[in-house]
Amino acid sequence: MRHRLAAVSAAALLCLGGTAGVARAEPAGPSAPSALVLTIAQGNGAAEGTVVRAAVLSCAYTAEGTHPAPRAACDAVNATGGDLGRLLTAPAPGRACPKHYDPVTITADGVLRGERLAWKHTFPNACMMSAALRDDPVFTF
Template sequence: MRNTARWAATLGLTATALCGPLTGAALAEPAAAASSLYAPSALVLTLGHGENATTVTPERAVTLTCAPTSSGTHPAAAQACAELRAVHGDFDALGAGPDALCTREYNPVVVTVDGVWRGKRVSYERTFANECVKSSYGTSVFAF
């Protein structure tokens, strides 16, 4: 049942993130609309404590829209979008910072990402050993 609630929340937030920027687009003139076409980049990021996303109830969720502009409920949307653009949307390429010093405490944190990056469907899940390790990866992307 938890997984169903997670998917329902994710789909609702994804729909909001994708359709939100489109409101009012029907009123634009055709020439203006054609010049502002872009591949959508709208993501829903969730965080919860546990081993994996199927056993974890998300504790926090944020939206992140990177095209045409950076927006969403992510606290550092502009920085997060810049980091994702730098790695071409590859979440695995977001590595730990060189100054990251974390304890070896095991208190797993699961981060999931669902949505669209530059027009392509994205589904990502990563389990970090603890909150410190999570915060050291892609500093702005996973900092919510």
């Protein structure tokens, strides 16, 4: 699965360079290209754990990719200004999660507005991830 994920990541990034597969230098800004490979992995990261879900998100003039809701996800990613930690929220009052440690890691790897982005966050367990991402369209796939 890791090799397939690397191939998907490389393919997504090559798509930004045009049909020749050569990356073009684009100025950073709202109209610069964005393409991300998003993963949810059981363990401490996509490299060390087992990827259980992955999606490609391309945010150009139109939102596309394998993500089920690309427009909402692109809008949310763009609103963070590159700090995807802003997607995380405090658990809702009254939400209880078990205290067992069974780590789940989310990652975003690629290009955001023409700038390289490599981001990850590890949660103690899936319940804590669900609680922190309850209003998030980016990692809902």
